[in-house]
Amino acid sequence: MLSDVMEDYLKVIYHLQQDREGRIKTSEIAEYLDVTSPTVTSMIDKLEERGLVDREKYKGVVLSEDGERVALEVVRHHRLLEAYLTERLDYDWSEVHEEADRLEHHISEKFEERVVEALGDPEVDPHGDPIPNAELDPPVEGEGARLTEFGEGDRVVVDRISDQDPAVLQYLSDHSIDPGVELEVNEVAPFGMVTVQVANETVSLPERIAAHVEVDERSTTRATN
Template identity: 45%
Template sequence: MKTSAPSSSIEDYVKVIYSFTEWQDKPITSSQLAQRLGVANSSVSEMVRKLKDQGLVDHKPYSAITLTGDGVRLALSMVRRHRLIETYLVQQLGYSWDEVHDEAEQLEHAVSDTFIERMAAKLGNPLRDPHGDPIPGADGTVRMPHAHLMNELDQGHTGRITRISDENPDLLRYLSAEEIDLDSEVEVVGRKPFGGALVVRISSEGRTREYDLADEVTSALWVDSDTPHAGCVLGNG
């Protein structure tokens, strides 16, 4: 009997579970999953049971939720779709980086695998999306950059911005207006007294400026001390 394709809800759930742990090690809880998806806790409980029945997650009552190998493979497929679509919207259709997330959320469920792979080829098989998130390969491999949150860096640290969280569109618009972008060179000057702003020098396209950045900004920026696009390669579980 032919197995039916997973629903868009299932695809969304595994993608969110994967994305939550992509840049940090702590697994997601049911309440965090509900918050990220904008649904009630009861809805999450019901869906997590369904995901467990289908072998996509491991979960015990009152514990965190983790993906199984099959769950990781489905999540990587959806992440690949989402990030390739975001990249195409920016590079080919002139979208700004704060506009693409919601569009990609709609389109990722609607297009075929053939469409996605032709899109990837058209784009030159990019390794990252407009925000610096790695685009999984068609085989499920992921090239993760060696990056650290800017707000965790010590004075004197230098590197390049390798990832910018797309969680807050207003922040993306602010960064764009301030000409803070991927691959901008960063030097941490220090921190203002009494837990104040982080002072950084940022260089982009031959121009260097000094910024006082609040924690809300520096907690959304990852800095890579290696060359751009360097990183470790992860398997698909």
């Protein structure tokens, strides 16, 4: 049996591996979890002993095959729970991440099957993230372009919103910016503000918030100069 903390570390390494190629450094994990590097080193020792990570001195870690399967199962539970909380318990999509964090380690396989049946085996969670299938095949993650890559007059459809910052999720939810919504970029200010049109509302997004929004490039219409 793995502890909740061990599973959390494996999930974090999985997420970091989706953002870039190569090994993940202790300092990156520490920053992500807001803990000290010695704390991370101690946990990596335990995960390495169990064959869940492959560590190379001074270069960092990657998940082993067994470690990736554990991480994918936790991610599957997390995203299924987010979908269930949103669709069946009337949670707002901006508030389900932390709730799912608390529950993801404790659901049974039977409960998971019931959730899948109730939701019709969804492929994505409320934020647009792909849900790993029952065989725990690695899904395609985070290949969309960022909203910050577009210019004035471009029309885009929101595909995914990173769920790592609850304040960002709440801000976007308050302005009805969620997966599936069409946006038109009105202005990109030189000081880091992106102004978009959402239906009849004009919304100004600080660049750090706009960077959390990924769009479906297949549905993008670029402005012509």
